[in-house]
Amino acid sequence: MLNKTQLKALLVKELPRLRRFSYGLTGNKSDADDLVQNLVEKMLRKGMSKDIPALPWFFKICKNLWIDEIRSNQNRKKLLETSINAQDNKQEPGPESDELAHIFTAMEQLNDEQRQLVALVIVEGFSYAEAAQSLDIPIGTVMSRVARARAKLAQLLNTQ
Structure with missing residues (x-):
């Protein structure tokens, strides 16, 4: 200990x-x-x-x-x-830039599972294996959720 x-x-x-x-x-x-x-x-x-x-x-x-x-x-x-x-x-206080405000708004529109994985993989730089271990889910689930989250973020950020 x-x-x-x-x-x-x-x-x-x-x-x-x-x-x-x-x-x-x-x-x-x-x-x-x-x-x-x-x-x-x-x-x-x-x-x-x-x-x-x-x-x-x-x-x-x-x-x-x-x-x-x-x-x-x-x-x-x-x-x-x-x-x-x-x-x-x-x-x-608001975000320091309009771009950051758009990112925060887009992040809020992700579901909980996607937001968790974006925080781990994209923001914190965890590997898929590390994220899978942290969340106690299969690595394939991590990969598919991250892919869907990236696609949704891209869509949301391109429309704002």
Whole structure:
């Protein structure tokens, strides 16, 4: 097991990547921050073995925490609508460029599975095998979902 100091240092080091991945899962900055906080709390409470590759393990736990969050709500559609409405009503600073705003808008239109894989493969640079391991799905599923996500993003970005 990693000691608390080692685990804290590892979590701090990977925090930017965890936040980006969480945003990819949730599509909402506030939900993403809450998800990362839950992940950090869980990791510090439970600990982690030295034998496990840290980043894929963090992503897997993060994904599972998000799934648990969705399942705890009776109506997933209601959760997503609430999340989108909350984001629309916030007065957060906008993206730094129009192009980035278009990308964020397009990303929000992907389904959860596609957004997860875009966050891992395209944004974080994971290989298909690493993404498959992190999400506990077959590599072929990763490949097809990424291909569909890229096609949909291309379509969305070309029409905006």
